Amino acid sequence: MPADIFSALADPTRRKIVEMLADNDGSPVSDIHNQFQVSPQAISQHLKILREANLVQVEKKAQQRIYRINTEALVELEEWVLTMRQRWSSRLDALDSVLKAEMEKIKNNHKE
Structure with missing residues (x-):
């Protein structure tokens, strides 16, 4: 387990993103961003931290990045x-x- 998984989950916005992804099979960044009242850059930073903690995975489809929870x-x-x-x-x-x-x-x- 990555050492920073707890740091990644310490933030309520990141926990909400993980919860949201747990409810969906995959979400584009735009759908994730639409759930929050923060800038797209802030959501991108949260997603980066979640990726680095190995909590989410990203797949590029055409011009979109689709995020999924990493169940492992x-x-x-x-x-x-x-x-x-x-x-x-x-x-x-x-x-x-x-x-x-x-x-x-x-x-x-x-x-x-």
């Missing part, structure tokens, strides 16, 4: 997130076990 990059991101969730879940499960054992000790000490 999203699968890698999802796998990383699942791994992190599993790590935290196991740590939280271990903490839960320790807390239950401590509560049981306290409970037993009050009975004596």
Whole structure:
């Protein structure tokens, strides 16, 4: 997974572009630009950052550039997130076990 994927997704405009591309099979730059109230140059810069992060792919058709989401990059991101969730879940499960054992000790000490 490219190291800058999180930086690329940190920007709300870029997240919106990725969401938009996820809903479509491919979108020309003009369609992407029409969804935002920023300059075409700003959208081009956002798309460049998304390309560099490998989140989108571009295909040239005649005079148009068609952007598509790179599902492989999203699968890698999802796998990383699942791994992190599993790590935290196991740590939280271990903490839960320790807390239950401590509560049981306290409970037993009050009975004596």
